[in-house]
Amino acid sequence: MLSGNVKAILLFTVLSGMLIVACNTTEPVVKHDIIKGKTISSIVESMTLAEKVGQMTQADRRYLIDIDDIKDYYLGSILSGGGSTPEVNEPAAWANMVDIYQSKAAETRLGIPLMYGIDAVHGHNNVIGATIVPHNIGLGATANAELVRQLAQLTAREVRATGINWTFAPCVANSRDERWGRAYESFGEDPQLISELGAAQVSGFQGSSLDAADAIAACTKHYIGDGAPTWLTGEEGLIDRGDAMIDEVTLRALHLPQYIAAMEAGTATIMASYNSWNGEKLHGHKYLMTDILKDELGFQGFIVSDWKGIDGIPGDYKSDIIQSINAGIDMVMVPGDVTKNGYTYREFIETFKEAINEGSIPMSRIDDAVSRILTVKKDMGLLDNAFRNDRSLLASVGSDEHRALARQAVKESVVMLKNSESTLPLSKNATRIVVAGRGADNVGMQCGGWSISWQGSHGDITPGTTIFEGVQELVSENTEVQLSIDGTASSGADAVIVVIGEDPYAEMVGDRENLNLSEADIAVLNTVKSSGVPMVVVLLSGRPMIINEVLNDADGFLAAWLPGTEGGGIVDVIFGEHNPSGKLSVTWPASMEQIPINSGDSEYEPLFPLGFGLNY
Numbered sequence: 001m002l003s004g005n006v007k008a009i010l011l012f013t014v015l016s017g018m019l020i021v022a023c024n025t026t027e028p029v030v031k032h033d034i035i036k037g038k039t040i041s042s043i044v045e046s047m048t049l050a051e052k053v054g055q056m057t058q059a060d061r062r063y064l065i066d067i068d069d070i071k072d073y074y075l076g077s078i079l080s081g082g083g084s085t086p087e088v089n090e091p092a093a094w095a096n097m098v099d100i101y102q103s104k105a106a107e108t109r110l111g112i113p114l115m116y117g118i119d120a121v122h123g124h125n126n127v128i129g130a131t132i133v134p135h136n137i138g139l140g141a142t143a144n145a146e147l148v149r150q151l152a153q154l155t156a157r158e159v160r161a162t163g164i165n166w167t168f169a170p171c172v173a174n175s176r177d178e179r180w181g182r183a184y185e186s187f188g189e190d191p192q193l194i195s196e197l198g199a200a201q202v203s204g205f206q207g208s209s210l211d212a213a214d215a216i217a218a219c220t221k222h223y224i225g226d227g228a229p230t231w232l233t234g235e236e237g238l239i240d241r242g243d244a245m246i247d248e249v250t251l252r253a254l255h256l257p258q259y260i261a262a263m264e265a266g267t268a269t270i271m272a273s274y275n276s277w278n279g280e281k282l283h284g285h286k287y288l289m290t291d292i293l294k295d296e297l298g299f300q301g302f303i304v305s306d307w308k309g310i311d312g313i314p315g316d317y318k319s320d321i322i323q324s325i326n327a328g329i330d331m332v333m334v335p336g337d338v339t340k341n342g343y344t345y346r347e348f349i350e351t352f353k354e355a356i357n358e359g360s361i362p363m364s365r366i367d368d369a370v371s372r373i374l375t376v377k378k379d380m381g382l383l384d385n386a387f388r389n390d391r392s393l394l395a396s397v398g399s400d401e402h403r404a405l406a407r408q409a410v411k412e413s414v415v416m417l418k419n420s421e422s423t424l425p426l427s428k429n430a431t432r433i434v435v436a437g438r439g440a441d442n443v444g445m446q447c448g449g450w451s452i453s454w455q456g457s458h459g460d461i462t463p464g465t466t467i468f469e470g471v472q473e474l475v476s477e478n479t480e481v482q483l484s485i486d487g488t489a490s491s492g493a494d495a496v497i498v499v500i501g502e503d504p505y506a507e508m509v510g511d512r513e514n515l516n517l518s519e520a521d522i523a524v525l526n527t528v529k530s531s532g533v534p535m536v537v538v539l540l541s542g543r544p545m546i547i548n549e550v551l552n553d554a555d556g557f558l559a560a561w562l563p564g565t566e567g568g569g570i571v572d573v574i575f576g577e578h579n580p581s582g583k584l585s586v587t588w589p590a591s592m593e594q595i596p597i598n599s600g601d602s603e604y605e606p607l608f609p610l611g612f613g614l615n616y
């Protein structure tokens with residue numbers, strides 16, 4: 001005779017198993033025949049106002065007041081903002097979490113599935129164990145569009161393995177001022193290169209068909225002029241989210257081509273930018289979002305706001321909603337939570353419906369936005385099969401094959417700025433090699449921001465290969481490899497590799513008034529220099545820094561940007577497994593006084609020009 005408790009445990013186990021099986025099914029699970037095979041217009045006609053407004057609302061999973069709100073408020077999308085991870089941050093836990101959210105959406109009258117969005121901006125970078133590839137500034141140095149496409153394909157597979165179907169990438173910012181904390185999210189300063197690589201990422205994410213089991217929707221961002229502001233124009237930081245004070249000719253020349261290229265590549269969505277253009281917030285800018293992007297250029301996908309992006313529009317919350325939706329925003333990212341400042345998705349939805357009912361937002365605009373969202377969902381196959389998570393992709397997350405491709409990207413991203421007396425490549429048969437500096441054995445510093453957490457962090461944050469480990473793996477068994485973070489063990493070595501650079505940061509947290517090296521880095525460089533041993537400097541940074549002095553002292557100097565988990569790619573360059581091929585995708589300033597400095601400026605005497613890079 002089974003006790004009540006045992007019965008309850010058995011029942012829970014059986015039900016959980018059924019839920020997992022239901023979630024695991026790859027059979028089409030179409031809840032309601034109202035949507036299957038129907039035209040978008042007929043679905044929109046059948047929708048209530050609450051269902052329409054719900055589709056236009058995106059909430060962050062960590063701020064869901066009640067998981068049933070997904071069903072009760074008909075939410076169209078959920079996101080994981082930076083660091084918004086399941087309790088156990090491992091791939092299968094992500095997939096289980098997303099399936100549960102999808103099952104809530106499936107309980108609504110129409111059963112329209114969620115688009116689940118995440119910042120997979122350099123691999124599936126929120127997930128422990130995933131492959132983290134170089135940030136865009138390093139990809140810019142490769143100038144290799146096919147490689148960038150393959151990396152995006154890799155990322156799409158790892159993202160879909162976790163049940164997620166939308167990434168907020170590519171960032172196609174044209175970063176004009178290196179003091180900006182998002183400079184590393186930009187491919188560089190040449191709109192042509194940005195266009196090529198941004199389009200390649202869109203193609204890699206979305207594949208040949210957006211409804212493939214390993215495709216994810218792209219989100220080209222941040223429209224428009226996110227990289228244009230200069231110092232002290234920022235509202236949040238000192239430059240981030242600032243005011244792009246440029247004329248329309250410059251805006252169209254430097255910041256628009258990459259969106260045209262992304263649309264030609266079929267980007268499903270575009271994200272509005274926090275910045276202003278000559279004093280007017282982009283999130284409320286009808287001329288730029290509707291007249292140019294949708295009418296003049298014919299963008300057929302949908303525009304999603306940035307994180308509380310509409311809140312920055314002057315006026316109260318209701319007027320923010322009215323202005324942004326009427327200006328062309330189709331889906332609003334509403335991550336506010338009841339404990340902190342910011343409006344919750346519940347307040348957003350109630351205020352939004354009020355604005356519609358009083359006639360401040362025409363129903364034609366609502367129907368246009370919902371049609372755009374549902375068209376993307378249909379292209380993604382979401383209106384035919386609610387649960388399409390191919391769990392077999394889990395084996396690809398962080399796989400050797402993926403890491404090998406990421407390592408190739410790292411090799412091609414490294415830019416050699418100095419190599420006096422052919423110090424490089426070092427010999428794999430040296431007697432003793434010392435690896436020094438804060439970045440010597442530090443996957444977190446290799447990855448930079450947007451890595452496991454929003455800001456990223458130093459140390460062993462996720463499985464990967466540090467530069468020290470890479471040297472150990474590559475050199476001969478007779479070579480002694482010694483880790484000496486402070487460089488004091490340098491004397492007598494054949495060579496010392498000193499790895500310095502920036503602490504991880506993201507967005508406005510990375511806005512810097514000066515780009516000088518840290519005291520700690522200068523100290524280790526002086527220590528190694530005093531040993532008189534050949535010194536190879538590796539700089540891990542999200543942008544050019546002021547390196548004039550260290551350049552004089554160094555025998556070899558490599559700009560390695562933010563390479564991600566596969567630090568072995570840098571070691572391949574150091575020891576000649578790869579002839580350095582990286583070329584600067586940004587101008588390298590000789591002093592802070594020169595910044596902003598970009599190719600095409602009338603005065604242009606940088607330390608290294610756009611396109612510079614040495615080889616063996």
Ligand code: GLC
Nearest residue numbers: 080081082119168221306307
């Ligand atoms: C952030 C960023 C944007 C990101 C979004 C969601 O504030 O500006 O790039 O996609 O919020 O995390």
